[in-house]
Amino acid sequence: MEADFSIVALTDDQVPAVVELCRAALDLPEDAAEAAEIVTRLRDDTPPPGSTQRRRTAGVVALVDDDVVAVALGSLAYRDPTVGHVDLVAVHPERRGRGLGRALLGAVEAALAAAGATQVRIAGNAPHYAWPGIDVRYTPAICTALALGYTPDGTAWNMTADLTDESSPALRSTAAAEQRLAAQGITVRRAEPADVPALTAFARETFGGSWDAELAHSIDRPGAGCHVALRVRDDGGDPDVLGFAAYGSSRPSWFGPMGTAPAAQGLGIGGVLLRRCLRDQYEAGHRRAQIGWVGPVPFYARSVGATIERVFFLYRKQL
8 A cells, every 4th residue: 555645625726736646557558649638628517508507526636745646537427416426437547556546446436426326336426427337448547446445337338430542431421311311401510509499409308318418518618519401391480300420529539419300211311411421531640540339330330440449447436
């Protein structure tokens, strides 16, 4: 057990040190490369669309001689404030095996319990999350969770789309498909800030969950974007939203969410919107795109040649 550390609440002026810590502590290069985005996103307490309720977050750091050597971040679920989430635990490689991770996890649990949580999940707290759960390759994190009484609560996975070069199936041109859609009165274009109310309402009413907030966070923001399919109404009213696809809400290299109106499925809208987003990510310099927390594996495999790569274990614990 580390004998000379103290645990204190995370402050804004410690965030740069936390980012540097995560760059050193996150063993997978793709996580370390986006450490700044991960920390910023997990500390975001922006209310979801249509709400003034800010997200309750908890953050603690371990200090040794005033140096940040470990961090833990947590939050309460938007729709059920009795459910807490552990969003991140990171310990500097030189300080591992000394009890810091357990101590910080306990401190976050206590903070969430004081805020009203009766249970804690190690699972993504959408729309502000960096991972669906614990990547199966982070063995020490899994061992710590089990040792502290967390029980398995499901499995999730990401798929990877290859964006290495123009020969990738993920970067196939959408021009012909867009022409076919146009012949049916369907326009596909990049979403703009003025589209946010209609898009978030469509996502909320059609799919529920947190996709409305993820969409709002993807539009008109550096490193993120959204494309939308619209059909003009015969009565001259606002166009009907038929589908959307977004990227960068969680992390710049991650794709999602995506959804198509049930009545418009089978028209090829999803494949077009997906490839338009992946093209954006390619042009931004990404050579791999993570399709996060995937549901329809066959669709992504067929449309862009994506393969399952990252697998995550989810956990739950009663307080």
